[in-house]
Amino acid sequence: MTSAAQPPRREVVTGVPRGTRRRPGHAPARPETDEQTPAGAVHVRSLMRSQLRAALYALGTLVLLVGTLPLLFVLPAAVLGSFSPSAPFVWAVLGAGVYPLMWLTARRYVRRAERNEEDFTGLVEGR
Amino acid sequence: MNQTYAVAAVACVVLATVLIGALGLRISRTTSDFYVASRTVNPGLNAAAISGEYLSAASFLGIAGLVLLQGPDMLWYPVGYTAGYLVLLVLVAAPLRRSGAYTLSDFAEARLESPAVRRLASLFVVGVGWLYLLPQLQGAGLTLEILTGAPDWFGGVLVAVVVTGAVAAGGMRSITFVQAFQYWLKLTALLVPALFLLAAWAGDDAPRARFDAPAVLRQHTEVRVDDTVRIDLDAPLSVAVAGTVDGIRHEGRQTTLEEGTHRVESGTTLTFPPGADIPERASTGADPAGWSQPLAGGGDGYQLYATYGLILATFLGTMGLPHVAVRFYTSPNGRAARRTTLVVLGLIGAFYLLPPVYGALGRIYAPELALTGDADAAVLVLPERMVGGLTGDLLGALLAGGAFAAFLSTASGLTISVAGVLTQDVLPSRGVRHFRLATVLAMAVPLAVSLVAADVPVADAVGLAFAVSASSFCPLLVLGIWWRRLTPPGAAAGLVTGGGTALTAVMATRAGLAPEGWPHTLMAWPAVWSVPLGFLTMILVSLVTPRHTPPGAAAILTRLHLPEDLAARPPCEGARR
Numbered sequence: 001m002t003s004a005a006q007p008p009r010r011e012v013v014t015g016v017p018r019g020t021r022r023r024p025g026h027a028p029a030r031p032e033t034d035e036q037t038p039a040g041a042v043h044v045r046s047l048m049r050s051q052l053r054a055a056l057y058a059l060g061t062l063v064l065l066v067g068t069l070p071l072l073f074v075l076p077a078a079v080l081g082s083f084s085p086s087a088p089f090v091w092a093v094l095g096a097g098v099y100p101l102m103w104l105t106a107r108r109y110v111r112r113a114e115r116n117e118e119d120f121t122g123l124v125e126g127r
Numbered sequence: 128m129n130q131t132y133a134v135a136a137v138a139c140v141v142l143a144t145v146l147i148g149a150l151g152l153r154i155s156r157t158t159s160d161f162y163v164a165s166r167t168v169n170p171g172l173n174a175a176a177i178s179g180e181y182l183s184a185a186s187f188l189g190i191a192g193l194v195l196l197q198g199p200d201m202l203w204y205p206v207g208y209t210a211g212y213l214v215l216l217v218l219v220a221a222p223l224r225r226s227g228a229y230t231l232s233d234f235a236e237a238r239l240e241s242p243a244v245r246r247l248a249s250l251f252v253v254g255v256g257w258l259y260l261l262p263q264l265q266g267a268g269l270t271l272e273i274l275t276g277a278p279d280w281f282g283g284v285l286v287a288v289v290v291t292g293a294v295a296a297g298g299m300r301s302i303t304f305v306q307a308f309q310y311w312l313k314l315t316a317l318l319v320p321a322l323f324l325l326a327a328w329a330g331d332d333a334p335r336a337r338f339d340a341p342a343v344l345r346q347h348t349e350v351r352v353d354d355t356v357r358i359d360l361d362a363p364l365s366v367a368v369a370g371t372v373d374g375i376r377h378e379g380r381q382t383t384l385e386e387g388t389h390r391v392e393s394g395t396t397l398t399f400p401p402g403a404d405i406p407e408r409a410s411t412g413a414d415p416a417g418w419s420q421p422l423a424g425g426g427d428g429y430q431l432y433a434t435y436g437l438i439l440a441t442f443l444g445t446m447g448l449p450h451v452a453v454r455f456y457t458s459p460n461g462r463a464a465r466r467t468t469l470v471v472l473g474l475i476g477a478f479y480l481l482p483p484v485y486g487a488l489g490r491i492y493a494p495e496l497a498l499t500g501d502a503d504a505a506v507l508v509l510p511e512r513m514v515g516g517l518t519g520d521l522l523g524a525l526l527a528g529g530a531f532a533a534f535l536s537t538a539s540g541l542t543i544s545v546a547g548v549l550t551q552d553v554l555p556s557r558g559v560r561h562f563r564l565a566t567v568l569a570m571a572v573p574l575a576v577s578l579v580a581a582d583v584p585v586a587d588a589v590g591l592a593f594a595v596s597a598s599s600f601c602p603l604l605v606l607g608i609w610w611r612r613l614t615p616p617g618a619a620a621g622l623v624t625g626g627g628t629a630l631t632a633v634m635a636t637r638a639g640l641a642p643e644g645w646p647h648t649l650m651a652w653p654a655v656w657s658v659p660l661g662f663l664t665m666i667l668v669s670l671v672t673p674r675h676t677p678p679g680a681a682a683i684l685t686r687l688h689l690p691e692d693l694a695a696r697p698p699c700e701g702a703r704r
Contacts, residue, residue, distance in 0.1 A: 044685045051688060052609055055217040062213055062442075066206065070434040087199060094202035095483045099476035102213050106472050109217050110465050117462070117690045124693060 043124065050116045058109035065101050069093065132520045133274040136528035140312070141289055144535055147308050148293040148301045170463060174470035176303045177454045179310030181208075181471075182478055183259075183537035184266045185589045187313060187530050190479075192502030194486025195493070200430075201486070203437050205479035210438075211445025212475065216468040219446050221461030222608045222687035229456045230548050231449065231600055238607045240677040241615035247622055249552040251599050253569075254630075256449045256545035258592040260538060260573040266503070267534040268577070273504045274527050280578055282534075287574045290539045294546065295563040302539055303457065309536040310474065316529025317481040320510050320522040324488055327513040336490040343494070348399045350495045355393045358406040358498065360386045366403070370395025397498075405494045429648045436652025437590075443658055444593035447600025450540035453547065460691045485509060506530070538570075545569035591633045598657040599626025602665045610666075611684055614676050617669030625661020629653040 073090060186208065193201035228234035231252050236245035264283035271282030294302060328334075337343070352370070364384045368377035371392035372384065379398075391397070399405070445451060458464035489496065489505030492512050496502045507530065510522035549565035599622045606613045606621075632641075632650040641647040649656070669676075677683075 040685075041681070044688065048609070048684070048688050058217040059214065062210060066210060067438065070203075070431055070438070074431055090199045091202075091483070091487075094199060094206055096480055098206055099209060099479065102210055103469075103472050103476055106213050106216055106469050110469050113221070113465060114462060121690060121693060 043120070047116065047120045050119075051113060054109055054112040054116060057112075058105050061105045062102065065105070066098050069098075130275050132524035133527040136524035137271070137274070137531045140528045140531045140535070141285070143308065143312075144289060144293060144305050144532075147305045148296065150301070150304065170458075170467045170470055172307050173303070173454075173457055174467045174474055175307035175310040176457075177306075177451075177467065177471045178474040178478070179306035179308070179313065179532075179536045180450055180454065180540035181212075181475060181537070182310065182313055182533060183263060183589070184270070184530055184533040185262065186479070186482065187317070187533040188266070188270065188503045188506050189589075190482035191485035191489060191506045192496070192504070194483055195489040195505050196497050196502050198490075199483075200434070202483055203434055204441070205482065207438055207441025208445065209472065209476050209479060210442045212468060212472050214442050215446040215451070216465060216472065219604045219608055220455065220464045220468045223452065223604070224455045224458050224464035225461045225687050225689075225691065226683075227456075229453065230544060230551070231447065231452050231603075232548055232552060234452075234607065235603060235618065238677070238680075238683055239613070239615045239618055240679060241618075244615045244618050244622075246552060247619050248600075248603070249548045251595070251622060251626055252449045252548045253545055253553075255447070255592050255596050255600075256541050256548075256569070257573045257576075258588045258595070259448065259450075260541045260545070260570070261577055262588045263534050263538045263541070264574055264577040267531070267538075269503065270507070270527075270530055270534070273501065273507060283574060283577050286531075286534050286538050287570045290535060290542050291566055291570045294539055294542050295566040302543060306536045306540065309532040310478075312532045313529045313536075314474075314478055314481075316525045316532070317478070317485075317506075320526055321481050321484050323518065323522055324509055324513050325484065328488060328491075331513075334491055336487040344399050344401060344403050344405060346401050348401075348495055350397045350399065350498055352391050352393060352395045352397065352499055355391065356498065357388055357390050359388055360384060360406050362386055362404075364403070364406060365400070367398035368395065369398075399495075405498055429645075432648055432655065433652045436594075436655045439658055440590065440593040440597045440652075440654035442597075443601040443654070444595075444597035446604055447596035448592065449544035449548070450537070452600075453540070453544040462690065482506075488513070542566060542569050591630070594629045594633060594652075594654045594657065595626045597654050598629040598661040601658065602661040606662070606665055606669075608684075608687055610669075611680050612669055612673065612676060613665065613680075614669045614672045616672045616675055617665045617667075620668040621661045621665030624664040625657050628660060629657040632657070 186205065190201065190205055193204065223234065226234050226237050228237055230249075232245045232249040235248040236242065239245075264286055267282035267286040268279040269282070271277045271285070272279045293305065363386055366382060366384065367379055368382050369379040370377065372382075372395060373389050379396075455464050458467050485506045488509055489502070493505055493508055496505055496508070507523060507526055510519040510526065513519070514522060543566075546562060546565040546569040549568055550562045554561045554565055602621050602625060603618055607618070632653040635641055636647065636651045641650045
């Protein structure tokens with residue numbers, strides 16, 4: 001490093017100062033994705049819908065696999081009277097089993113969301 | 128516990144935090160460096176930093192303590208903390224990054240174009256951040272007291288000073304390195320001792336932990352009660368008492384306590400013979416030594432409701448925690464934000480496999496902690512108890528260091544986000560000096576409260592922060608990202624109604640205003656009704672104020688959902704180099 005090089009000034013960055021922020025509302029100008037044009041609006045809405053579907057699918061999986069567990073643990077006792085789920089089962093499910101399930105759900109969602117975006121890019125660029 | 132090793136370990140963690148923070152400071156010198164570097168941060172490093180920040184002492188120490196006390200039902204806490212990231216990933220991760228918001232108030236303003244909603248959101252960010260900082264500082268005090276015998280205010284002050292110094296000096300950038308380091312430190316600090324403990328447990332013929340019956344002492348045990356407790360006995364108990372029980376002085380003689388409730392004064396030492404059942408601590412509602420509220424409380428219906436209250440609060444509350452939202456700003460784009468979140472999910476999932484091991488072993492080898500109320504210390508005392516000798520001391524020191532890393536990392540993340548909001552929305556002008564001032568302010572308030580209100584049971588403020596966040600920021604983020612008809616009046620009404628009622632309900636419960644039975648349970652676990660309330664208010668008020676729909680809503684939603692390469696490209700690319 002040469003001695004002539006001035007060390008750059010040190011700054012702490014905490015975000016874009018509010019005054020200088022660009023006013024929203026004019027970001028995308030491509031006709032295919034511009035909400036102002038009818039075609040653009042249809043495109044963006046279809047992307048949002050497919051992304052929302054992917055998200056709801058993942059959430060549904062979470063509710064079904066994890067959200068129903070408290071009921072599953074209580075149900076046998078309520079129906080059969082005295083029986084309660086064996087402790088090792090609760091330990092195995094809550095202590096270890098749910099984590100890989102949640103991770104796989106997440107990975108599936110990420111792939112699906114990225115595919116949606118690629119499809120959309122292809123649709124827009126392909127004309 | 129060998130204090131020298133523990134003090135050395137805590138000192139090492141503090142020193143490493145300062146050193147790595149300084150290193151990060153050298154690497155990032157300019158504004159542009161900050162931005163460019165944030166685009167070249169490898170997702171692994173970024174994800175480790177996010178996880179390091181997220182895994183607070185409530186995870187490192189608290190879960191094991193809860194499991195020791197209450198059994199496997201308490202595993203819903205780590206499951207909820209993890210699932211919260213899954214919900215965050217699928218509903219808000221990529222759009223939140225694409226909004227370019229640094230704080231939740233930035234998001235509110237960008238989406239709704241309303242300074243009023245921005246100020247309201249800032250209020251909630253600071254409130255939730257302080258609620259979450261409080262138990263970090265108090266917990267640090269308790270932990271250091273257990274480890275070294277230091278006065279209970281010292282740990283909180285130490286954490287406050289180190290964090291304020293690191294944040295004020297380096298800002299966000301250097302903290303990223305510190306937090307990534309602290310994730311791996313925390314994982315190692317739990318994993319290595321766990322392997323030794325499991326080996327010791329196997330060598331001891333692998334006794335089973337019993338949760339459906341009182342824990343049984345394995346050896347002759349002396350228990351010193353530091354804080355006055357009430358105990359419930361199902362059967363007469365034969366025990367040597369030195370101190371005061373039920374107002375009667377005992378001088379270490381063998382005494383039989385009849386069944387029923389007894390009051391053991393502070394400073395009393397109880398000596399149990401081997402094989403004795405450890406008496407249950409009578410629930411007094413507020414347990415200042417716990418991190419989070421236990422779920423139990425009466426019949427099955429209560430328990431089921433409380434479990435769902437916990438599930439809703441943690442699943443939906445994670446996305447609104449100030450220090451979590453801030454982190455998405457460091458991802459280069461929406462797609463990377465998703466992938467980073469996926470790695471985070473793996474990292475915190477791996478971490479949460481370990482605390483239950485300590486909880487179960489603690490139930491077998493250190494059950495008397497359930498009586499003294501120091502269940503959080505289970506993680507720290509097990510190595511000495513089970514392994515012993517120099518190895519036990521060293522493992523205990525490693526755990527002490529990890530616990531302290533947990534306090535430091537979460538506290539610094541929270542301080543940064545609260546200070547960021549204070550700089551932008553509260554202090555008059557901006558600049559580095561004001562960010563530093565805001566950092567001091569962000570830490571000073573919760574520190575002062577934790578020192579003044581040392582005896583007030585604020586420890587379950589963690590659960591409270593999740594419930595408030597789930598009822599206020601979750602509707603704001605989800606509707607803001609997926610519903611184009613959200614209006615500023617709707618958002619403001621939803622924030623106040625959802626977050627406000629959740630806060631009021633929990634505070635009223637803590638103050639003892641809730642009648643016993645269902646009202647108490649409903650108010651102690653508000654998320655089940657306050658989250659739908661927040662959503663409904665936001666939707667209904669938005670529907671009756673359609674004229675207030677921000678003019679740029681459609682364009683903003685496009686930006687939130689479109690991949691960056693499409694949205695950011697200028698219309699005439701050919702004109703550019």
